Amino acid sequence: MREDLTVRGTRDYYPEVYSRLGHIMDAWRRTALAYGFEEFDGPVIETLDLYRIKSGDEITGQLYHFTDKGGRELALRPELTPTVARMVAKILREAPKPIKWFSIPRCFRYEKPQKGRLREFFQFNVDIIGEEEGLSDVETMGVAIDSLLRLGLKEDDFVVKINNRDFVSVFFRDAGIGEKDERELYKIIDNAPKVPPEVTDERIGDLGIDGKQKQALDEYLGIKNIEDLERMKYSNPGKESLLAVFSHIQAAGFGPYCALDVTVVRGLDYYTGTVYEIFDKGERMRAICGGGRYNHLLREFGGLEVPACGFGMGDVVLGDILEKRGLLPEYEKKVDYFLVRISEDQLPVLLETARTLRKKGHTVEYAYRPTSVKKQMAKASKAGAASALIFGREEMEEKSVRVKDLRSGEEKTLPLADIFAE
Ligand code: HAM
Numbered sequence: 001m002r003e004d005l006t007v008r009g010t011r012d013y014y015p016e017v018y019s020r021l022g023h024i025m026d027a028w029r030r031t032a033l034a035y036g037f038e039e040f041d042g043p044v045i046e047t048l049d050l051y052r053i054k055s056g057d058e059i060t061g062q063l064y065h066f067t068d069k070g071g072r073e074l075a076l077r078p079e080l081t082p083t084v085a086r087m088v089a090k091i092l093r094e095a096p097k098p099i100k101w102f103s104i105p106r107c108f109r110y111e112k113p114q115k116g117r118l119r120e121f122f123q124f125n126v127d128i129i130g131e132e133e134g135l136s137d138v139e140t141m142g143v144a145i146d147s148l149l150r151l152g153l154k155e156d157d158f159v160v161k162i163n164n165r166d167f168v169s170v171f172f173r174d175a176g177i178g179e180k181d182e183r184e185l186y187k188i189i190d191n192a193p194k195v196p197p198e199v200t201d202e203r204i205g206d207l208g209i210d211g212k213q214k215q216a217l218d219e220y221l222g223i224k225n226i227e228d229l230e231r232m233k234y235s236n237p238g239k240e241s242l243l244a245v246f247s248h249i250q251a252a253g254f255g256p257y258c259a260l261d262v263t264v265v266r267g268l269d270y271y272t273g274t275v276y277e278i279f280d281k282g283e284r285m286r287a288i289c290g291g292g293r294y295n296h297l298l299r300e301f302g303g304l305e306v307p308a309c310g311f312g313m314g315d316v317v318l319g320d321i322l323e324k325r326g327l328l329p330e331y332e333k334k335v336d337y338f339l340v341r342i343s344e345d346q347l348p349v350l351l352e353t354a355r356t357l358r359k360k361g362h363t364v365e366y367a368y369r370p371t372s373v374k375k376q377m378a379k380a381s382k383a384g385a386a387s388a389l390i391f392g393r394e395e396m397e398e399k400s401v402r403v404k405d406l407r408s409g410e411e412k413t414l415p416l417a418d419i420f421a422e
Helices: 015-034 048-054 081-091 135-150 165-174 179-194 197-207 211-221 226-231 237-251 315-324 344-359 373-382 393-397 416-421
Strands: 045-047 065-067 073-076 099-103 106-108 120-129 158-164 258-260 274-280 289-293 308-314 335-341 364-366 385-391 400-405 411-415
Touching: 015 099, 015 120, 015 135, 015 315, 045 048, 045 081, 048 073, 048 081, 081 099, 081 120, 081 308, 120 135, 120 315, 135 158, 135 237, 135 274, 135 289, 135 308, 158 165, 158 237, 165 179, 165 211, 165 237, 179 197, 179 211, 197 211, 226 237, 226 258, 237 258, 237 274, 274 308, 308 315, 335 344, 335 373, 344 364, 344 385, 344 393, 344 416, 364 373, 373 385, 385 393, 393 400, 400 416, 411 416
Parallel strands: 158 258, 335 364, 335 385
Antiparallel strands: 045 073, 065 073, 099 120, 106 120, 120 308, 158 274, 274 289, 289 308, 385 400, 400 411
16 A cells, blocks of 8 residues: 555544534634634745744744745744734734734644644634733633633633733842843743652752742742732732733633633743633643733834734644543534435426525535436435425426425425425
8 A cells, every 4th residue: 555645743634523623713713703803814834034033942943944946935834923913013003903813824833743732733813912911911811711611611621821921030030030041940930830849949950040049939939829929028010910910800700710820931932921821620731722912023023012912722732622521513414405306307407496595505415417216315315414305297397396304204295486485
């Protein structure tokens, strides 16, 4: 047999698989529309430079990139945020603010294919541009939470872990930890929940920070919830912003789905204030969703400093969770009418009926080749049709048709005009 020519980390969307993806996308789209977001898209290929500007090592190391025939260095999009920034920068001056956009792009990352991570995936993106930190961050979280609830997940299934990059960075700067160490520190903090405490201690030791700084770090990692943060005497604008965001979260009724988690710092370089990730509560899978505020990214493209925030939610981890919970609908092909002819004499009227019903929005099928009525009826059942319309000579003379309900088996003769009126 020929070798499998499927590209590693990609999926073949057979109809039953594609319908499940459609179910997820439908919930995403309906939720974003309910919040007043407008749908848009950008190109699948972008210049390599777009990602060099500010995505950070994690993304640029995973790029699918190539040189085209004109010698341009291009990349398949690994995420949508740089495209959003590039597109918005072009219309920023005239566009009414805030700009509220969503999209469901196909993205590509050269990652090691594993549970929850592939090389090609879909990612629901929701962004608000032109609004300062506060309610807008909570609105984007709301879209993420409500889309998961719409898909049937419950409070016990997932948690939105929230933090603030300004709070973290100013806290460490105030503790005397420099910018270079700070980046290393982010990586250590981000990894802290995934490794034993000794490993975190050892990594901190390797940073070469002094006793006082280590104490500050311990104090930081000791913040376990929003009450701990409230009690903390230390303050900076990022902390105040976090408290304000949590008070909006409570007021909006999202409290049961959200928690402060100071280990969330996010891998991408462009994040500034509020950051968050959504995880499932039971399976300990990779993040379902990640997002946050990126107040300086648009400046890189248009020279204007405009606040922005948003998130990306992939279909892979989410699809696995929904599958485990039995929340993905069974695939069902829907056919309203299967048209059956007794002989080829009835073909013209059958074709005309098919067109009329299809124009009215019904799904209609019929056998492409002349075959017995028995075989046509078998095809109708196999197609999952609700009814068969049987065209015979007698019926045609009377401009009527025999209708068989394929679920109940009930049969009756009806004027064709009645069928068209349905
Ligand atoms: P990200 O954390 O890189 O953020 O990705 C967000 C989500 O996309 C992840 O939580 C995951 O669900 C999905 N995802 C990422 N990589 C893969 C992969 N290889 N396979 C399957 N799913 C994946 C961003 O991309 C930001 N641009 C999100 C954002 C939008 N921030 C602001 N606006």
